[in-house]
Amino acid sequence: MKVTFFVSALAALSSVSAFPFMSPGGNTEIFGLIKKLNAADPQQIQSLTDQIKQGMAQAGVDVPKTNFGSTNFRNLSPESIYEAFGLERLRQTAMDGNEANAQNNTFDTEGTIPSNSSLVGRDLASFLGFGPAEDAAHPWIAPGPGDLRGPCPGLNTAANHGYLPRNGVVNPIELFVGAFQALSLSPDLCAILAVISFVFRGDLTTLSLSIGTRNGLGDGLAGHGVLEGDASVTRQDAFLGNHWNVDKGRFDLLLKEMDQYGNGFITPYSLAQSRFRAWDYSRKNNARFDFNPWRMLVAYGESGFVNENLRGDNIRFTKDMAYHWFILERFPPGWSKRKIPMTTPEIVAWALVIELLKPTLPGWSLGIRGLFIPVPSFSSLGGFFGGGILGGGGSNTIQDIGCAVGGAVLGWFPSMLTNLFGALNLGAAGGISC
Template sequence: MLWDTSLAVINLLAPNRPANRVVPAGHPGFNGEWPEYVPPKEGDSRCSCPALNAMANHGILPHSGRNITFKELNATIRTTYNFSPSFCYFVPNYAAQMLSRDYSTDTFDLSDLDVHNGIEHDASLTREDVAFQPDQGKPSPRLVKELLECGTGPNGDLTPADLSRISGKRRTESRVGNGQFSLSTFHKLFGSSNSSTLLTIFGGRKDDLIPFLTEERIPDGWQSRIRHPFGLTLTEFNSTVLPVEFGIKEELPWNGKPKKTKSA
């Protein structure tokens, strides 16, 4: 955390990267030129995280989604989405510990990350609960559509209040409709962290989020909205995550009757 806080302070003092030069030269996405998008094929491994799936679909990670090193994940997340070095170490290292693997030497498949209540959790905004959708590698069209249509910002863009509202609705429906529902405080914060990347890295912009969430494809010409030289730190990220989480209210949907989720 000291490392992360130091990077956050430097980001405040150092000039931002140009908007069209966030991805470093020599890396996929430089100048907004992303490798060809190829949807996953039968036998390819995908997980509940759209950001990682998109990287595999563009070949930034192995397209198969298999035999990925944790160090490789660290490096590619950094250059693709401009997360800070501290952030990019924390998440893969947590995943390695979750899977009881060695960060420095072991590999994983994307689907390995979907250990229930590890990183994957109930009441996701893009996936049906695992009780209804055992394969978490594909987004739920129903949930993605609802998420994209809830924006109240300019051009239908998402705001923190929108994410709090749709998360509260989703948690309520999941709690009522899923007899196996569980969501700890840790996973509530993790869920709000996942959704908050839509506000930070994508700026909440609906036009960019449509291909990202529906196809798990990075839009042509896109660059991360985080332009800090040392990327998005955990310290800065929390300033978005906590208001989203604290704004969530679990209550019956507006029609007064929760819907029971079905398998996608």
């Protein structure tokens, strides 16, 4: 029977102590969170489950289903991801800055479908997107005093346009519907992010979550660890300063890397270089640098989110677009979300692809600046999760990696939360089952 890969992988992992590489080094934060969760009211967890189900239903979108799960991560490429998920409109972004040239555009300069495309006969406007995200119903309004904003430029922008509550405090249904309408996140991915966010960073007594700093009993998404973490491309590490607002110096470095590695555009290759730069700075300067394998996966998932979701239906991701997202926190002019929602298997695939382009190492700096201790015998993110170390089948497929990640994450959770994932029945999204 097919069940969610997060739940079924739990059999391979009974506790976080079985796989200490998944817990933050030299830091007891995760164990404090577990203590908090064990004291949670089961009725609050049930209410969270019910609201997440309602949010999934209201988003009302079909998740792309493919046989992508059987793909070995070493055979992944931007091209293969686009093909698997039907993202032919974005074919040009598969190229790094050294290979990009106009004749490889999937769509010509007039925006029509080439005769050799499998999309011939389909309605171009319908395929490309849903129209400009900034419209009469969603004008940009700068956040006012007391409005909460955090480390995610996508969520901040969605709130500034009213797709999420403008005060920056959401319930599960608002998060689901707003993230889909504004950013094209699929229900399966939203469900996973919602559970982790609301449980670890939200206020379960009110079923509310701040997309920024603390609100009520919840730390908000700006709370360090779990989802927000070190080695951000555009923000400082928590140990070094403000970790939820964009750092102008780091953003300027991102623009330079777009020039150096992407011919002036964001590409998978430029993002890999940007991530390496951020990682290298943190390991040399942050005495409390925490880049455990979970944080590493989330960090590269963030890069995949930027490459795909913030690009929207555009072939190119320009500096002006980056300025709008990261500095103004406003949709770029004429920007429309991508037609096909981002699923969990796809964002994992992008994380693996980008990491291989300029590899880093997971590990920790345990109180001494410059003394970085890497995870032993680490070769790649995909190999770590898919090679059987954390309970995957050992074949390095997307399915094995998803199962192993799910099992490792659920090693943090008490049984009531593993049951929550099971109740959401995310199972076969993207063709992955464990």
